[in-house]
Amino acid sequence: MSQFDTIIIGGGPGGYVCAIRAAQLGQKVAVVEGRGALGGTCLNVGCIPSKALLHASHLLHETHTNFEKMGLMGAHPTVDWARMLGYKDEVIGQNTKGIEFLFKKNKVTWIKGWGSIPAPGQVRVGDEVHTARNIVIATGSEPAGLPGVTVDEEVVVTSTGALTLRSIPRSMVVIGAGVIGLELGSVYARLGTQVTVVEYLDGITPGMDLEIAKAFQKILTRQGLKFVLGAAVQGVERTGDQATVRWKLRKDDSEASLTADAVLVATGRRPYTAGLGLEPLRVAMLPRGQVQTDAHFATSVPGLYAIGDAIAGPMLAHKAEDEGMALAEILAGRHGHVNYDVIPGVIYTTPEVANVGRTEEQLKAEGRAYKVGKFSFMGNGRAKAVFQGEGFVKLLADAATDRILGCHLIGPAAGDLIHEVCVAMEFGASAQDLALTCHAHPTFSEAMREAALACGDGAIHA
Numbered sequence: 329m330s331q332f333d334t335i336i337i338g339g340g341p342g343g344y345v346c347a348i349r350a351a352q353l354g355q356k357v358a359v360v361e362g363r364g365a366l367g368g369t370c371l372n373v374g375c376i377p378s379k380a381l382l383h384a385s386h387l388l389h390e391t392h393t394n395f396e397k398m399g400l401m402g403a404h405p406t407v408d409w410a411r412m413l414g415y416k417d418e419v420i421g422q423n424t425k426g427i428e429f430l431f432k433k434n435k436v437t438w439i440k441g442w443g444s445i446p447a448p449g450q451v452r453v454g455d456e457v458h459t460a461r462n463i464v465i466a467t468g469s470e471p472a473g474l475p476g477v478t479v480d481e482e483v484v485v486t487s488t489g490a491l492t493l494r495s496i497p498r499s500m501v502v503i504g505a506g507v508i509g510l511e512l513g514s515v516y517a518r519l520g521t522q523v524t525v526v527e528y529l530d531g532i533t534p535g536m537d538l539e540i541a542k543a544f545q546k547i548l549t550r551q552g553l554k555f556v557l558g559a560a561v562q563g564v565e566r567t568g569d570q571a572t573v574r575w576k577l578r579k580d581d582s583e584a585s586l587t588a589d590a591v592l593v594a595t596g597r598r599p600y601t602a603g604l605g606l607e608p609l610r611v612a613m614l615p616r617g618q619v620q621t622d623a624h625f626a627t628s629v630p631g632l633y634a635i636g637d638a639i640a641g642p643m644l645a646h647k648a649e650d651e652g653m654a655l656a657e658i659l660a661g662r663h664g665h666v667n668y669d670v671i672p673g674v675i676y677t678t679p680e681v682a683n684v685g686r687t688e689e690q691l692k693a694e695g696r697a698y699k700v701g702k703f704s705f706m707g708n709g710r711a712k713a714v715f716q717g718e719g720f721v722k723l724l725a726d727a728a729t730d731r732i733l734g735c736h737l738i739g740p741a742a743g744d745l746i747h748e749v750c751v752a753m754e755f756g757a758s759a760q761d762l763a764l765t766c767h768a769h770p771t772f773s774e775a776m777r778e779a780a781l782a783c784g785d786g787a788i789h790a
């Protein structure tokens with residue numbers, strides 16, 4: 329039995345960041361993690377491995393589509409799937425070992441095993457009970473699944489199984505046109521799989537600015553993904569090495585089905601709090617299964633806190649990291665703060681999609697007077713030079729004050745470009761502030777400035 333200032337249950341982006349910051353601020357900190365590697369879903373079976381496969385499949389796609397245009401002849405590599413998965417695993421290993429190194433450097437103790445909370449101030453791991461002034465639930469989330477659908481992680485898979493398929497499937501049905509479905513659907517489409525995405529709603533990526541979502545769907549369709557929208561999945565049956573997905577179209581109740589080598593169930597995630605023992609402690613929960621917290625991440629039980637996917641808000645690694653850091657500051661008696669109005673979202677397809685702040689639909693619903701500045705990457709010399717002229721930037725600013733309210737873009741390096749708008753929004757900048765900032769030429773970022781110019785007297789290259 330050991331005593332700590334803070335014990336964090338869960339070693340994902342929320343938990344490990346909280347631990348490192350708390351240790352930097354002078355606390356004695358432990359993280360309980362039973363997975364066998366630190367980094368949580370993100371590093372082990374989420375963000376990082378999927379980005380490795382997105383990178384490899386993107387390069388393969390480039391060799392088939394753009395190499396000869398650049399005079400690079402005869403380069404038509406084939407895929408050695410085992411080696412590609414090996415590369416992905418190596419990337420995972422480098423990252424998870426990196427967190428172990430950071431723990432050692434910051435003197436954070438890793439308690440290996442699954443934790444539960446037998447009483448306030450106590451964490452049980454196996455036969456041992458550790459004590460702490462503060463306990464932090466940072467246990468993340470798990471795939472929500474679908475009623476009536478049995479996941480076997482071989483043929484019918486979640487995002488986890490989709491990263492370890494035995495071979496590249498000839499065909500795949502993706503259930504759910506959200507972030508996971510489209511990122512992993514893109515990977516397999518580029519590796520030669522015939523991908524059909526079946527989505528309950530009438531559009532893809534719910535919540536995204538509609539104009540961007542529609543453009544995104546067109547681009548993905550051109551890349552070979554097929555979409556069945558407005559379709560409620562009724563069931564999935566496995567027969568041998570294949571599975572059949574049955575759905576009903578919501579508009580007319582007509583039924584249809586598709587048999588494929590793989591079925592990816594990507595219909596959302598739910599907080600993972602099973603086994604923590606929260607019920608006997610009477611920890612207040614929200615209706616959708618998240619732990620209820622106040623503005624300082626405190627639960628209804630004194631000394632017990634929660635962050636990340638386990639609480640309300642977008643299920644994003646960087647949101648969890650920010651909360652982890654803010655909580656560590658609060659526990660050290662400082663003022664931790666997360667600005668939920670400026671949390672970017674990125675979809676790592678090619679082209680990437682990124683957003684921050686309000687969508688045009690939200691501004692309309694709020695009755696706000698706003699301006700729209702748009703700029704196509706076709707007007708950006710750098711993007712055209714590298715075959716990435718597809719997509720556009722859309723900047724939304726207050727009609728009266730010019731203050732930036734949101735930004736949505738689809739295009740090259742969108743996931744990096746969005747951050748200049750995040751910083752601008754944190755400083756309460758106007759579109760003109762962005763427009764008057766010198767942007768190096770030739771860079772993709774000039775498209776951001778042009779969109780800001782379009783909020784004023786007009787873009788130059790449009």
Ligand code: NAI
Pocket residue numbers: 375474503504505506507508509511526527528529532533534559560561594595596597642643644673674675676
């Ligand atoms: P999601 O919530 O993004 O999308 C799920 C989709 O499934 C929705 O479009 C929904 O309408 C659809 N759906 C639900 N039930 C259905 C049914 N019965 N039949 C057909 N379609 C149905 O969830 P997703 O993609 O599983 O991702 C889970 C979480 O992980 C999200 O919060 C996401 O933000 C996060 N994530 C973020 C990434 C990123 O930031 N790049 C990458 C991967 C995941």
